[in-house]
Amino acid sequence: MVVHDTDPDPRAGPPAGGELARQRALRDEIARLRALLREARQASPAETPPPARTRPDWEVRLATAEELNARLQASEAFTARLLAASRDAIQVLTLDGTVQWRCEDGRATTADQSGTGTPWATSWATSWPDPTDRVAADLALAAARAGRTGRFRAASGPAEAPRWWDVVVSAIQGADGTPERLLAVSRDVTEAYRAEEQQALLMQEMAHRVKNTLALVQAVAAQTLRSATSLEAATEAFNGRLMALADAHDVLIRGAWAEADLAAVVAGAMAPHLDGVPDRCTATGPAVALGPRAVLTLSLMVHELATNAAKYGALSSPAGRVAIAWEVVGGPRAVLHLRWRESGGPLVAPPARGGFGSRLIERSLVHSFGGRVALLFPPEGAVMELEAPLAALQDGTA
Amino acid sequence: MTSDPDRPPQDVLHGETRPGDDARREQTDAPPVVLLVEDDGLLLMEAADTLAEAGFTVLEAPHADQALKVLESRSDVEVLMTDVDMPLGSMNGFALARLVSRRWPRIPVLVVSGMGSPGPHDMPPGARFIPKPYAPSALVRTLHATVRRAA
Numbered sequence: 388m389v390v391h392d393t394d395p396d397p398r399a400g401p402p403a404g405g406e407l408a409r410q411r412a413l414r415d416e417i418a419r420l421r422a423l424l425r426e427a428r429q430a431s432p433a434e435t436p437p438p439a440r441t442r443p444d445w446e447v448r449l450a451t452a453e454e455l456n457a458r459l460q461a462s463e464a465f466t467a468r469l470l471a472a473s474r475d476a477i478q479v480l481t482l483d484g485t486v487q488w489r490c491e492d493g494r495a496t497t498a499d500q501s502g503t504g505t506p507w508a509t510s511w512a513t514s515w516p517d518p519t520d521r522v523a524a525d526l527a528l529a530a531a532r533a534g535r536t537g538r539f540r541a542a543s544g545p546a547e548a549p550r551w552w553d554v555v556v557s558a559i560q561g562a563d564g565t566p567e568r569l570l571a572v573s574r575d576v577t578e579a580y581r582a583e584e585q586q587a588l589l590m591q592e593m594a595h596r597v598k599n600t601l602a603l604v605q606a607v608a609a610q611t612l613r614s615a616t617s618l619e620a621a622t623e624a625f626n627g628r629l630m631a632l633a634d635a636h637d638v639l640i641r642g643a644w645a646e647a648d649l650a651a652v653v654a655g656a657m658a659p660h661l662d663g664v665p666d667r668c669t670a671t672g673p674a675v676a677l678g679p680r681a682v683l684t685l686s687l688m689v690h691e692l693a694t695n696a697a698k699y700g701a702l703s704s705p706a707g708r709v710a711i712a713w714e715v716v717g718g719p720r721a722v723l724h725l726r727w728r729e730s731g732g733p734l735v736a737p738p739a740r741g742g743f744g745s746r747l748i749e750r751s752l753v754h755s756f757g758g759r760v761a762l763l764f765p766p767e768g769a770v771m772e773l774e775a776p777l778a779a780l781q782d783g784t785a
Numbered sequence: 786m787t788s789d790p791d792r793p794p795q796d797v798l799h800g801e802t803r804p805g806d807d808a809r810r811e812q813t814d815a816p817p818v819v820l821l822v823e824d825d826g827l828l829l830m831e832a833a834d835t836l837a838e839a840g841f842t843v844l845e846a847p848h849a850d851q852a853l854k855v856l857e858s859r860s861d862v863e864v865l866m867t868d869v870d871m872p873l874g875s876m877n878g879f880a881l882a883r884l885v886s887r888r889w890p891r892i893p894v895l896v897v898s899g900m901g902s903p904g905p906h907d908m909p910p911g912a913r914f915i916p917k918p919y920a921p922s923a924l925v926r927t928l929h930a931t932v933r934r935a936a
Contacts, residue, residue: 591901598899602918606831609921613834680872684826751826754847757873782872 406463413456420449470495476552479559480569484511484528487568511571515541527556531569534558540576551580596644600636603683604629614743624743627694628687631656635686639679646781647682649675649723653711656689660697667702672713675723681780684751691744692727692771700769701732707768721777729768737764748773756780817932818842822852822867822881823897824874832866832924839925848874849881856885862892863932869898879907886912893931 424445470477471493479488486508488497498508507514512524520541527537537556542549552573561567607628615621634655638647653670661667677685693702693709701707713725729735738745745762748771752758758775819841823829826847833843844862846852848871856862865885869878876884882894886909894912896903903914913931915924 595900598917602828602899603825605918606827609831610827610834680825687827746830747827750830754826754829754845755824757847779873 406466410456410459410463413452413459417449417452417456420445420452424449467495474575476573476575478511478571478573480511480528480571482532482566482569484525484569485509486511486514514543516543516546517541524554527554527571528569531556531558532566534566540580549577550575551577600632604632607632607687610743610747624694628690630659631686631690632683634658635683638686639682644679646676646678649677649685649713652677652682652685653689656686657693657709657711660693660702667707668709668711670711672711672725673715675713675715675777677780678782680755680782684755688748688751689727691747692769695744696729696732696769699733700735701729704732707732715777722774723777723780724772724774726773727769727771729770732768734766735764735769816840816842817863817929818844818861819864819866819928820844820846820852820855820862822846822849822865822871822878824848824868824871828868835921835925836928839929841928847871849876849878850874852881853884856889856892862889863935864893864895864928866895866897866928869896869900879903882912883909886910891935893935895927895931
């Protein structure tokens with residue numbers, strides 16, 4: 388994270404510069420000991436060997452130093468492999484928050500002693516682009532200096548594609564147990580952040596849809612009560628409409644609430660009215676994808692037509708049939724033509740006044756989709772013909 | 786459609802069919818005129834019935850562009866009530882509310898939506914936001930109060 392400049396020394400790999408210095412010091416010490424040993428041998432001729440206890444002492448000290456060097460090298464090689472295996476960005480800071488050492492993508496680099504040759508060896512907190520994050524970084528530094536763990540989440544990188552980091556800052560204690568330097572470990576949590584963002588968006592979207600659905604149910608309930616002759620009739624009509632909306636939701640959910648095929652909408656709305664006799668209704672037409680609003684409206688419309696047919700029309704007698712057919716006419720400004728035609732039922736007389744069903748059909752379609760609708764009652768069976776611009780029916784919002 | 790007796794015919798006018806009815810405002814006891822902008826036919830039907838029963842004269846528009854045509858063609862609109870998401874028009878309800886409050890500052894604006902709450906710059910100054918679903922009686926009270934304040 389954090390550092391947006393280029394790496395000053397791309398070849399600098401593990402072990403870190405500080406460790407290299409220590410190795411060099413050890414090598415120097417071994418060389419010095421060897422030189423001392425050589426001098427001692429030259430100073431003491433063969434006939435006068437050094438005192439018996441002196442020689443083994445030099446040998447022991449040399450052996451110990453060489454073993455220590457070997458152990459240190461093994462330990463440093465392990466540390467380098469450990470850092471190379473880490474997927475985190477690790478930084479060591481001075482107590483005032485200046486970057487001293489860092490390890491990113493498994494490569495460790497130490498800041499130039501003077502600081503001038505290492506562009507990233509600056510204030511760690513101010514390297515965060517967002518001012519709020521800088522405050523959080525300062526607070527985390529303060530917590531670490533006090534011996535606690537500082538933790539925050541922040542973004543870095545280009546504004547159009549930021550990376551998100553979960554940052555933990557803690558103290559590196561010196562030999563006396565007090566904070567000597569600070570350790571900042573940043574883990575890339577961009578994917579988790581995106582998932583959370585997506586989830587929050589979905590929750591918001593769902594809340595919006597639920598409110599819209601409740602408003603729709605409220606309107607259906609109020610309209611049902613307005614036109615009902617009795618409480619029983621209202622209850623029955625309302626339950627039927629609620630079930631029709633529930634079926635329409637099932638159809639919509641199958642299409643991820645984005646679209647549903649007209650045939651599925653018609654089949655879903657007709658199913659409860661056919662008493663399991665499939666040939667009472669035929670539905671023919673090409674595949675037409677409908678948006679959520681059109682699905683809900685058309686489902687309610689078909690439900691109203693079918694309810695009426697079951698009470699007074701073709702679906703009230705065993706011989707009655709309903710034919711639903713549709714086609715799409717025209718190119719870029721295509722229009723859906725849909726016809727509902729009943730036959731084989733009792734002779735039809737036009738209803739005295741339009742109730743909820745006819746008002747819904749006439750107003751919803753005309754108003755919501757800019758379409759046209761004709762509801763006719765010839766003696767042989769009710770007919771509804773509608774046409775509506777396909778673009779309006781396919782709009783994605785609910 | 787069903788043979789259930791329907792409720793009495795509504796006092797609902799369609800804005801696009803009744804231009805230039807300015808004389809209405811001269812009468813002190815004339816019902817207040819509300820322009821309802823709502824893309825869902827069923828919700829509009831219910832809101833129009835509610836407001837008509839409460840004594841309003843209701844004009845209807847399915848989207849912002851139609852609402853602007855109504856406002857341009859008649860001067861008796863006393864309050865605008867608009868939904869937010871209206872895919873058929875060229876702008877949403879917030880944009881319509883802001884435009885109306887600039888062009889017709891004397892017309893108070895109510896925005897109605899199922900979205901939680903409007904953003905900081907969505908609403909024009911002085912406009913009211915009503916979350917959906919709303920209690921019809923509360924809507925009627927709010928509209929009456931709004932019209933009285935504007936008068």
